Amino acid sequence: MDLSQICLNKSTCNKFGNIRKVTSKPTAMTNEVIQSSHEDGTFDYDLAVIGGGSGGLACAKEAVNQGAKVAVLDFVTASPQGTKWGLGGTCVNVGCIPKKLMHQAALLGESIHEAVAYGWQVPDVNKIKIDWAALTESVQNHIKSVNWVTRVDLRDKKIEYINGLGEFKDPHTIVATLKNGSKKELTAKNIVIAVGGRPHYPDIPGxxxxxxxxxxxxxxxxxxxxxxxxxxxxxxxxxxxxxxxxxxxxxxxxxxxxxxxxxxxxxxxxxxxxxxxxxxxxxxxxxxxxxxxxxxxxxxxxxxxxxxxxxxxxxxxxxxxxGRYALTKALNLEAAGVTCLSENGKIVAATEQTNVAHIYAVGDVLEGRPELTPVAIHAGRLLARRVFAGAPHHMDYENVATTIFTPLEYGCVGLSEEAATERYGADNIEVYHAYYKPTEFFIPQRNIRNCYLKAVALRAAPQRILGLHFVGPVAGEIIQGFAAAVKCGITMEQLMSTVGIHPTVAEEFTRLNITKRSGQDPNPASCCS
The missing domain is CATH 3.50.50.60 (FAD/NAD(P)-binding domain)
Structure with missing residues (x-):
């Protein structure tokens, strides 16, 4: 039975969200939540997701797990240079995944040159160079495989995939413009906006x-x-x-x-x-x-x-x-009554719910939220559980770890030193810091002057840690584990009582004992000091 057909059952209505008539038409930005209804009370879908990126797909799949009938609309407008891609959003196609693969290719190039110092016989190492065409082909082949798996996954879960550019006709109706220019209209009881963003182009000639x-x-x-x-x-x-x-x-x-x-x-x-x-x-x-x-x-x-x-x-x-801008202008949000937009076009929604009760937003389209794939995924899943299973849990946007994949990576979780100082005052925070020597940098002798880490903590005992920051090899892998500890409220006392794994760069966090306030030299005497 179509779930939309049993909405007259009170318990089912509560599970999937009560709908009432619009009491007034919004004329200006407001944070007031508006309830609205489709004319005959029936819908094609329990949930329609506009945007086939990480957050939207996660929400759609979790909604299906909770028994909802779901459609996903996704359409990629070509870049000014004509580049297009498949289902999966920014992360899969033009973000995290290809970026990490390019980063890995760069690291491998450095490793080839360093291998000579470790005894590897590499003929004519100075003539080694990258084959750009081979690299991009390998990267794109992987991306296409992910695009295919994503489509198969939607089919297996019986989620309808509509390759069309969606916009609102009214609060419950979406019109999709398909590739051939034809229109497809559908209605949904709940709608999630997960359109993400695209690169901003400065207003300069050329x-x-x-x-x-x-x-x-x-x-x-x-x-x-x-x-x-x-x-x-x-x-x-x-x-x-x-x-x-x-x-x-x-x-x-x-x-x-x-x-x-x-x-x-x-x-x-x-x-x-x-x-x-x-x-x-x-x-x-x-x-x-x-x-x-x-x-x-x-x-x-x-x-x-x-x-x-x-x-x-x-x-x-x-x-x-x-920078990037949110893809909200093409949604015709006025027709849906969604008015909670920031000046830059992002959606302001503290708990992912817009000012229209049944319309939500997840991912990069939200104002003031980390533009990170795992954030969108987690928020999307939790949203689906709240809407379709009555779960109480909301996304916690605090202490989200991330990593910058530069040649020497930078991983962090929690507050920066500047943010901690602004929030708590300079006299109320303590910063522990150290330079360190990665063992893998000894042969050959690599530059270590930028291998640095610090912990930003409250000064009062037991010194709860507000932020951890690390610049060095595999920073992303290191900061992930410590992110769980920060989420659990780890203190400096607990961190300093932890025994590290030697010789790893991650153990440097367990050896922090010098504060900036002390003025002591944060450079190690040796790798084992």
Missing amino acids: AKEYCISSDDIFSLGYPPGKTLVVGAGYIGLECAGFLNSLGYSATVLVRSVPLRGFDQQMAAAVTSEMEQKGVTFHHRTVPLSVEKLDNGQLKARWLNTETQQQSEDVFDTVLLAT
């Missing part, structure tokens, strides 16, 4: 005509060559890092500070390492224009906002990483 973004780099049909990266957020630094390590000269324009929102001491360590590896940084600069030359190269001009000096250089590729 930006959309000649530049690429992270939407394009992982399937670029030619070696990028000498590359200018505009922007120093995590996407810009990660791309500049792996391009440089793959042998393509990289230059980064930094508008204000690198890795805005992250601990700035750690950000400085990341950029310092990148500079020592050959990446060029131009600080306090904004792009002015990009011009295509007769030989196909690109002339980029930029302005130093402090000195007002203009500079220019010629590149083979210009990659824009100047």
